[in-house]
Amino acid sequence: MTEIAxxxxxxxxxxxxxxxxxxxxxxxxxxxxxxxxxxxxSAPLRRWQVxxxxxxxxxxxxxxxxxxxxxxxxxxxxxxxxxxxxSARPITPEDTPLGLGDGGRRSFQLTRNIGxxxxxxxxxxxxxxxxxxxxxxxxxxxxxxxxxxxxTFDTAPANGAVLTAxxxxxxxxxxxxxxxxxxxxxxxxxxxxxxSLLEVxxxxx
Numbered sequence: 001m002t003e004i005a006x007x008x009x010x011x012x013x014x015x016x017x018x019x020x021x022x023x024x025x026x027x028x029x030x031x032x033x034x035x036x037x038x039x040x041x042s043a044p045l046r047r048w049q050v051x052x053x054x055x056x057x058x059x060x061x062x063x064x065x066x067x068x069x070x071x072x073x074x075x076x077x078x079x080x081x082x083x084x085x086x087s088a089r090p091i092t093p094e095d096t097p098l099g100l101g102d103g104g105r106r107s108f109q110l111t112r113n114i115g116x117x118x119x120x121x122x123x124x125x126x127x128x129x130x131x132x133x134x135x136x137x138x139x140x141x142x143x144x145x146x147x148x149x150x151x152t153f154d155t156a157p158a159n160g161a162v163l164t165a166x167x168x169x170x171x172x173x174x175x176x177x178x179x180x181x182x183x184x185x186x187x188x189x190x191x192x193x194x195x196s197l198l199e200v201x202x203x204x205x
Contacts, residue, residue, distance in 0.1 A: 004147070004202075008080060009079050018051075021045070022044055022045055024040040044114070046171065046173075048173075050197065056190070093131035096164060105157075106157075108163060109150055
């Protein structure tokens with residue numbers, strides 16, 4: 001898989017983002033009017049459409065530069081989903097389950113509840129935001145990998161210890177298309193015409 005650049009895409013101020021999760025379902029109509037539905041994906045992928053107000057020359061050049069640095073749809077990057085980017089509000093070290101200690105294991109994967117108590121790995125946490133607790137007591141004796149979401153304790157938690165975490169996170173995404181469309185009015189104002197982002201499915205998610 002092509003690497004995900006460890007850089008966040010920040011739409012210019014005033015830009016509007018619309019979108020949300022998408023599932024893939026195969027639907028087979030039967031001759032009696034019934035249908036058979038098969039869920040293809042175990043978790044959704046998100047898609048966003050970004051549109052915005054006119055931007056100045058510097059803003060449009062920054063957007064073009066970021067797009068070209070990713071080679072269009074080729075390289076992924078980080079994006080903060082405006083519809084979900086933290087474990088709770090406010091963030092606490094007991095927001096989401098991290099696992100149970102066994103006295104030997106030190107590394108645990110951050111996860112988030114995407115609905116219906118379905119947990120999905122968090123692979124792009126904002127490192128400085130991550131808070132962790134052991135049996136309800138917050139601890140700072142851990143490190144977190146910002147490109148995998150794996151939390152590693154300095155010392156293996158005791159057998160049966162309840163581990164929880166809270167955090168901010170980004171999602172791995174790419175540009176949907178290899179082209180970027182901007183418009184310019186007669187007075188020189190520039191505006192984004194069309195820009196879509198797609199969440200990237202990573203191995204294990």
